[in-house]
Amino acid sequence: MGTTEHDEGGDSACWLDRVCDECGRIRDDSAAPCPYCAPKAPQRRRDRDAEGRARNARPRDGLGRPLPYGAEGVERQPEGVVRTPLESLTEAQRLLDEGKPFHAHEVLEDAWKSGPQQERELWRGLAQLAVGLTHAARGNVTGATSLLTRGAAAIEPYAHAAPYGIDVTGLTHWAGDLAADLRGPVPAASHAPRLRVSSR
Incomplete structure (x- = not known):
């Protein structure tokens, strides 16, 4: 039997049930919606904060x-808040003590981004410690x-x-001890470090 110019090839029983009734194209999976004519799922618009930044x-x-x-979640820290160093440390300590190291990291990250150049690694390191406790x-x-x-x-280069009043030596020992002893999830509040010597 000869073929016509419209023949799809092979046994028609192999592909006939894969032909879309709407557009007539052959799809790979007859049980799935036709990828050629099925309506596309609407793309979710990217979330933005009040200033229009992606968040x-x-x-x-x-x-x-x-x-x-x-x-219902825990309210996040506002982004881009400029605080004094002591305000940043006080707010971050409060959040750490409440068992919210992720939120403390957001406060410390603001200090890192807005602080003087010579202190940037210090604040970045403190933010990383808070993220480390979050992962722990x-x-x-x-x-x-x-x-x-x-x-x-x-933070270690700032120890001298x-x-x-940041307790760099104490924080360095705390981080090393926590990393060495970690085997699984730990309660964040009871493992929170003291950021300042005077806050003990």
């Missing part, structure tokens, strides 16, 4: 994990160890003349 609006829990839209509380041992180690290395 995920999904609520988060106390450890910064995203929750479904509409769920989530049970991510590898991530926690990496961030605790990096954070301690970033730490500004604002």
Whole structure:
């Protein structure tokens, strides 16, 4: 039997049920919607903050994990707030003591971005330590160890003349001990460090 110019080739029983009734094209999976004529799923618009910057609006829990839209989460720290160094340390310590190291990291990150150049590594290291504790509380041992180690290395050069009463030596020991002992999730509040010598 000859073929016609419209023949798709092979046994018609192999492909006939894959022909879309709407557009007539052959699809790979007859059970799935036709990829050629099925309506495309609407793309979710990117979340933005009040200033128009991209920022995920999904609520988060106390450890910064995203929750479904509409769920009740822990209010996030406003982004880009310029505080004095002591205000940053006080607010970050409050959040650490409440078991919210992710939120403390956001405060410390603002200080890192707005502080003087000569202190940037110090604030970045403090933010990394808070993220390390966040991973430790989530049970991510590898991530926690990496961030605790990096954070301690970033702040260590400030140990000889730490500004604002920051307990660089104590924080470095705390990070090393936590990283060495970590086997699984830990309660964030009870493992929170003291940021300043005077806050003990």
